[in-house]
Amino acid sequence: MQALTDGSRLMTESLVRSGADVFIGYPITPANNLYAYSKNRFKTFLAAPDEITTMQWMCGFSIAGHLPVTATSFPGFSLMMESINMAYMMELPMVIVLVQRLGPSTGTATCGAQGDLTLLEGMLSGGYNLPVLATSKANDCWTLAEKAVKTANKLRSPVVFLTSKEEMMTQFSFDLGLLEEISPVKRTFYSSDETYYPYKRDENAIPAFLPVSSNKHQVRITASTHNEQGILEGISEAALKNTLMISEKIEKNLGSYLDYELDEKEDAEILLVSWGVTANAVREAARELNNSGKTVSTFIPKTLLPLADVYVDIITKYKHIVFAEENHNSQLKKLIYGARVPSNVHCVNKIGRMIDPMEIIEEVKKHG
């Protein structure tokens, strides 16, 4: 069934079908479509008076056993940051959709960008990671939204779902018949009669969850450094271990939410790498190049953080690697290579507009 839609509509519908039950938000362009759709679609919708309140309410709802979602852009996200650290530390399931726009600061609200990846990498004090998933095409709004909800529940963690203005606001024709069935997340809460330890972990380092509605067990939720009972303990061995185990949980279970698209062509010596809104320009550039007899492979990571080892394995096989990102400093490249970028790594960067596939093709042509 062909329909005219936008990414926000697909994403909202998928989030709800996946089992997210509350949307809490504060308006900001370019996340407003998500806000508007959510108002009609979520079981519960709350308009918060600001983004700090948004995140705190979300944490409250999560503590009460709900699975909340919000959508914002950098100015709002930056206000949420301390509370997202809190949600990480408390280990509260929720999804935060970050719709990138041109920064710094309030920047240009109506212009897209891919400028917030390195921010996400460094946003937790101590350098820990949250799962970050990123849309790269229309269908991702559907499948990754489900993955975001289910990962948040499974890992008992906030998940950042990264996207951008054009991905959320551009309208496009789309065959709704292609959308896969989504089953709602099954939430299981701690049910044993034995004493409940809110941060005692299973073999996957994931602690069982119990909302504060429990009539049976005491639930302690804490943002400060705490032991497995949820008791603030300063730098005791047990408390520091718990802090490390939260990050262990995110890293260890990466396999369960790892997602990327790899189109490898035999004999290709050049790999095009991108994510988010520029992924389609890369796909189009590759289609043109491959049609014209110049073979290139493409690699589109969708799970951006934590970075998977396999990404490095994929990339290092190639003679030339071309990164295309709508930012000024190739943030994915920066995450992968740090300060020392090998000379066979090349970049196409633009700010203020989408990267044209022609610009990627021109860069490729420079390298054989």
Place this chain on the structure above:
Amino acid sequence: MDNQFIINEPLPFCKGCGHTVVSKSTEKALQKLQLNPRDVVLVTDIGCHGIIDKAFATHTVHGLHGRSVALGSGISAGLDNPDKKVIVFVGDGGATIGMQHLIDASHNGFNMTVVIHNNMLYGMTGGQPSEFTPEGFKTPTLPEGAQHAGYDICALASEAGAAYVKRISAIGDISDELAEAFSRKGFSLLEIMEICPSYGVKSNPGLKLKQLMKNAGLDEKVYADKEPRAYKTEERSETSSLLSSKLKIEKNYDSKLSKPIRMFLSGSAGEGVQAAAELFIRAGMKSGLQVTKKGSYPVTVGVGFSASHLILSPDEILYSDSPQPDVMIVSSKDGLSFARKQVEKLDENKLLFIDDSLELPETKAKVVSLPFREEAGARNAMIYALFHYLNQSGFMPMEALKEVFGNSKISGNKKLSELVSGKF
């Protein structure tokens, strides 16, 4: 009386700290109300008062500095259960940085009780003044004393809609006052005045709390006591899918298009540019084409330019921008100033439709200059221009555009409808 709620002693406060009075009286108050520890959620802020959570047998949530009221609001709304009591312990410091949350919770009437431990300074960080520090009150970092009065949170919360508000001092047994506040539905607030022995007493030797309150006009009294407007969380059982069959666009025409057409429409905000663009791509879909529409506009939607990039293609569209459009349609002055550079870059294979009232920029493109605005009116100039463009290019049936136009609100404009049916 045995403790049921405080299970870890000694309490973590300096000798003589009012926070101890509040905690011990809370134990008593909860017992008086015959609450079960599992029916109470104690949310604590960051500050000396906040490290109490480990002493309590209730559910406990220890959050950020200043955010406990918002966090408690979320828990209360999330539980949405009048049998569960959400209590927030916050300091005057937390109430200062998180004032918005207090006003907001009062305003919304969240079911909870906020207990402000007002010792008129930041205890945990070494005795700096807060916005609650009364005139003349000294602290270690403010030896000259506060220059003006502090916030009257009781007055503010009452004004914002709190159901029950009272100010008391942390002297003796205050369990009756706490029990009264805890038993209220909706939002209740108790401001409890204290002097911090470690910083407040030392900086203000000989000062008596009661005297200070009297001088500062901080009366011990009930500020609000009214029928609660208790918050109820909206929870709809069924909402309708965003992907209903109403979205379906049936293909009932054929297009001759063999490669994508990229279009750039530029006009003025409020002149129906986006709506016209959407009609055009809907017609494309009716003709079996794939389409994208990317909008560009300033943040204020009612002024300045409004532009739309369209792609119509027989095949899947990946990249949805059109930096080198095949066709540009410019319907207004604002539209021209936004699109001028692009117009100038068009080559001889490109097409420009432009309103004839506009000064024509230098361009190699084939130009069609017609009185769109004059004939159809400013608000309909873009859709009218699109009719002209389709009439000339013919890449999809005119009937497709006429059909979507006929089903749209715009066709309610009689003049435009007649113009369209007469010409095309």
